[in-house]
Amino acid sequence: MAVISTTLPSEKLWTGGKSPFNVEYGKLMMWYFLMSDAFTFGAFLISYGTIRFSSNGWPDPNEVFRSFPLAPEGIHAPLVFVSIMTFILIISSVTMVLAVHEGHKMNKSGVVNNLILTIIGGIAFLSCQAWEWSHLYSEGAWWGSNPFLNADGSQSSTNFTNYFFTITGFHGFHVLSGVVINIVMLIMTLLDKFEQRGHYLMIEKAGLYWHFVDLVWVFVFTCFYLI
Amino acid sequence: MSSTFSDHSSATLVAPHLLDDTHHEHHHETFISKYVFSMDHKMIAKQFLVTGIFWAVLGGLMSVLFRLQLGYPDASFPWLEDILGKWAKGGHITPEAYYALVTTHGTVLVFFVLTAGLSGTFANFLIPLQIGARDMASPFMNMLSFWFFFLAGLVMLSSIFVETGPFSGGWTAYPPLSALREASPGSKSGMDLWIISMALFVVSSLLGGLNYIATVLNMRTKGMSMTRLPLTIWALFFTAVLGVLSFPVLFSGFILLIFDRNFGTSFYLSDIYVNGVGALPNEGGSAILYQHLFWFLGHPEVYIILLPAMGMVSEILSTNARKPIFGYMAMIGSMFAIAILAFLVWAHHMFVTGLNPFLGSIFVLLTLLIAVPSAIKVFNWLTTLWRGNIRFTPGMLFSIGFVSLFISGGLTGIWLGNSALDIHLHDTYFVIAHFHIVMGVASMFGMFAGIYHWYPKMFGRYLNNTLAYIHFWITFLGAYLIFWPMHYEGLAGMPRRYYDYSIWESFKQFSDLNRFISTVAMIVFAVQLLFIANFFYSMFKGRKLLTQNPWNSNTLEWTTPINPGHGNWEGDIPEVYRWAYDYGKDGTEFISQVTPIGSSESTH
Numbered sequence: 057m058a059v060i061s062t063t064l065p066s067e068k069l070w071t072g073g074k075s076p077f078n079v080e081y082g083k084l085m086m087w088y089f090l091m092s093d094a095f096t097f098g099a100f101l102i103s104y105g106t107i108r109f110s111s112n113g114w115p116d117p118n119e120v121f122r123s124f125p126l127a128p129e130g131i132h133a134p135l136v137f138v139s140i141m142t143f144i145l146i147i148s149s150v151t152m153v154l155a156v157h158e159g160h161k162m163n164k165s166g167v168v169n170n171l172i173l174t175i176i177g178g179i180a181f182l183s184c185q186a187w188e189w190s191h192l193y194s195e196g197a198w199w200g201s202n203p204f205l206n207a208d209g210s211q212s213s214t215n216f217t218n219y220f221f222t223i224t225g226f227h228g229f230h231v232l233s234g235v236v237i238n239i240v241m242l243i244m245t246l247l248d249k250f251e252q253r254g255h256y257l258m259i260e261k262a263g264l265y266w267h268f269v270d271l272v273w274v275f276v277f278t279c280f281y282l283i
Numbered sequence: 284m285s286s287t288f289s290d291h292s293s294a295t296l297v298a299p300h301l302l303d304d305t306h307h308e309h310h311h312e313t314f315i316s317k318y319v320f321s322m323d324h325k326m327i328a329k330q331f332l333v334t335g336i337f338w339a340v341l342g343g344l345m346s347v348l349f350r351l352q353l354g355y356p357d358a359s360f361p362w363l364e365d366i367l368g369k370w371a372k373g374g375h376i377t378p379e380a381y382y383a384l385v386t387t388h389g390t391v392l393v394f395f396v397l398t399a400g401l402s403g404t405f406a407n408f409l410i411p412l413q414i415g416a417r418d419m420a421s422p423f424m425n426m427l428s429f430w431f432f433f434l435a436g437l438v439m440l441s442s443i444f445v446e447t448g449p450f451s452g453g454w455t456a457y458p459p460l461s462a463l464r465e466a467s468p469g470s471k472s473g474m475d476l477w478i479i480s481m482a483l484f485v486v487s488s489l490l491g492g493l494n495y496i497a498t499v500l501n502m503r504t505k506g507m508s509m510t511r512l513p514l515t516i517w518a519l520f521f522t523a524v525l526g527v528l529s530f531p532v533l534f535s536g537f538i539l540l541i542f543d544r545n546f547g548t549s550f551y552l553s554d555i556y557v558n559g560v561g562a563l564p565n566e567g568g569s570a571i572l573y574q575h576l577f578w579f580l581g582h583p584e585v586y587i588i589l590l591p592a593m594g595m596v597s598e599i600l601s602t603n604a605r606k607p608i609f610g611y612m613a614m615i616g617s618m619f620a621i622a623i624l625a626f627l628v629w630a631h632h633m634f635v636t637g638l639n640p641f642l643g644s645i646f647v648l649l650t651l652l653i654a655v656p657s658a659i660k661v662f663n664w665l666t667t668l669w670r671g672n673i674r675f676t677p678g679m680l681f682s683i684g685f686v687s688l689f690i691s692g693g694l695t696g697i698w699l700g701n702s703a704l705d706i707h708l709h710d711t712y713f714v715i716a717h718f719h720i721v722m723g724v725a726s727m728f729g730m731f732a733g734i735y736h737w738y739p740k741m742f743g744r745y746l747n748n749t750l751a752y753i754h755f756w757i758t759f760l761g762a763y764l765i766f767w768p769m770h771y772e773g774l775a776g777m778p779r780r781y782y783d784y785s786i787w788e789s790f791k792q793f794s795d796l797n798r799f800i801s802t803v804a805m806i807v808f809a810v811q812l813l814f815i816a817n818f819f820y821s822m823f824k825g826r827k828l829l830t831q832n833p834w835n836s837n838t839l840e841w842t843t844p845i846n847p848g849h850g851n852w853e854g855d856i857p858e859v860y861r862w863a864y865d866y867g868k869d870g871t872e873f874i875s876q877v878t879p880i881g882s883s884e885s886t887h
Contacts, residue, residue, distance in 0.1 A: 070509050084497045084500060092528060103539065107550070
């Protein structure tokens with residue numbers, strides 16, 4: 057902000073004939089779309105909170121999420137696997153930042169390498185989620201069916217699993233869309249589309265979306281695994 | 284915003300359409316690319332308008348049909364069986380059909396006519412023309428926005444023809460009625476189609492809204508600062524922001540509802556017994572949760588409907604009173620206040636759901652606060668008219684009618700915003716009267732005003748004036764005759780959403796009144812058909828426009844050719860030197876926004 061305001065007096069920014077935010081329309085739309093999407097997730101998480109706090113009890117996440125692939129039966133490793141998932145997603149955000157950065161420098165091979173890493177991160181996260189879902193399913197959890205007891209040992213309503221699968225599923229769907237977008241970006245980069253345009257702005261917009269999806273995961277993770 | 288922008292800002296400072304100043308009329312257009320999959324904002328606006336008119340006729344016809352039941356509960360109309368088949372056995376509309384008609388009427392009018400038909404039409408048409416842009420930021424997304432709306436309409440239309448009938452649980456689609464297939468015939472596949480249609484509509488609204496926002500912020504022509512924008516653009520901008528932030532919440536609510544309907548979840552369901560089915564296993568959900576999610580959209584939605592009308596009315600009043608709009612900045616400020624408050628009042632729709640009375644009192648306060656910006660707007664309109672040199676064009680009449688209806692309907696809003704009074708008034712005809720006048724008919728009047736005012740720009744011809752005056756007076760008087768008596772019925776406690784009031788001892792006294800209302804409703808509906816005949820006839824045979832600027836208006840759209848091509852202006856986009864409301868300044872009748880400030884001109 058400081059850079060812009062020292063070079064352009066603010067009253068000149070809004071006089072028309074140019075973008076007041078110094079961005080082209082696509083990025084502006086992406087920001088507004090992300091605000092809109094934040095409201096979608098906000099509504100989901102607030103609904104979850106409302107129902108959870110009006111319920112008599114809730115399962116203990118440390119008991120529910122305590123396994124990982126190839127783990128021996130009955131292992132008690134609370135939140136280990138989801139921590140790895142979260143770590144993967146955060147690293148994929150870092151590689152996305154690097155891809156955007158390489159784009160600014162017009163360095164095609166740097167963009168390609170970092171995009172590939174981001175895509176791998178996204179697919180790895182989705183694979184982890186697929187394992188976790190199938191593991192929970194094998195324990196009898198699904199929409200409308202909750203095998204877990206409340207933390208105090210009483211019978212739990214199905215809303216623990218209902219919300220878990222709906223919201224992590226909705227988030228997973230966003231990750232999947234992000235992976236698809238990143239693959240499209242990768243193909244466009246390989247086809248020299250951005251070299252011809254003279255800028256890698258599309259990568260930046262895809263990056264905004266990707267970071268948003270990661271940010272949402274932080275909230276989803278907090279609500280379902282930590283609290 | 285950091286220094287990262289500096290790397291590429293030279294390439295992105297200016298939106299692509301502003302860079303390209305050659306006009307686009309030369310490239311060959313086929314019928315498909317010009318009229319069907321058009322990316323010209325003006326054609327997309329007309330597509331929204333014509334589709335909106337189609338839905339208005341259908342939704343209006345539905346209201347005539349259920350008014351027939353309310354006005355003549357004992358009479359039998361054999362022709363009803365001819366058109367509705369099993370839904371009107373023996374010439375009587377069945378209760379299921381009655382509820383389906385009421386539900387579809389509400390959904391269609393609120394979403395398809397007064398949201399897509401109103402802001403879809405005028406945001407598309409006016410934003411590029413009035414800010415001085417060649418088209419929307421993304422014409423392709425704009426086209427998608429229309430086709431998603433069209434698809435939503437197709438799905439809604441098909442729901443009318445399924446065997447179990449369209450959804451019949453009210454336009455708000457509250458669970459458990461909407462969540463349980465066993466609850467009613469309309470809750471079966473009719474509800475599936477309803478919810479698919481609404482989901483498509485949310486997508487359409489999002490695509491449109493993002494485009495409107497980006498266009499207004501980024502693509503104003505040189506000199507068109509935000510405070511030189513016509514109020515129409517400010518209104519459409521706030522409308523778009525409201526839509527982008529409130530529809531996603533409804534979308535979340537719908538997703539949970541879809542899971543409850545199809546996948547055995549209990550988000551909204553708990554402790555339910557259905558006749559013939561028995562006790563349901565669902566535990567732990569909350570039907571009230573849906574109401575919160577719904578009204579978090581639902582209340583901003585009424586401003587999504589109302590704000591475009593307010594904006595257009597401001598513009599038309601000022602133009603035809605030949606006076607600057609009174610309190611331009613106050614108008615923007617009050618619209619901003621309305622847009623903010625719109626998100627903070629949703630629970631006033633839920634005062635009697637068991638809401639904590641303390642929480643209710645906060646929502647009362649926030650609700651009544653809306654009276655402040657609303658009153659500012661009303662007084663600004665009245666003072667704009669005050670001692671104006673008024674030209675009573677049809678657009679002007681409808682604008683004045685809008686102000687009248689907004690006052691009448693707004694005052695009853697103060698009653699309903701009180702949680703204590705609401706105990707008596709909720710779910711009565713008082714509510715029906717209130718929201719039809721203040722939101723339904725008023726916004727419809729704003730839409731008519733806009734159509735009459737901008738029709739010459741849309742089609743290069745005028746609408747027939749005589750028919751327009753007949754249309755205005757009958758609609759205006761009819762609207763009051765229909766909805767005014769409903770206040771009395773509501774105050775007497777007559778509940779809404781009932782099929783037949785003649786069996787209630789306490790409401791028998793209203794049978795004549797109900798018949799009167801129904802009769803007026805039919806007359807008003809017939810006059811709307813007159814308007815539609817005028818609309819389509821004038822498109823081909825109306826009096827031709829001979830001048831670019833028929834209303835001697837200041838805004839940019841009247842500097843384009845009479846029939847502008849894709850790209851709007853031949854040659855360069857005009858530069859703007861002043862606000863849109865220099866009427867009667869220094870003795871000059873009007874000064875267009877493109878006229879540079881003269882040396883001897885007084886400042887405003």
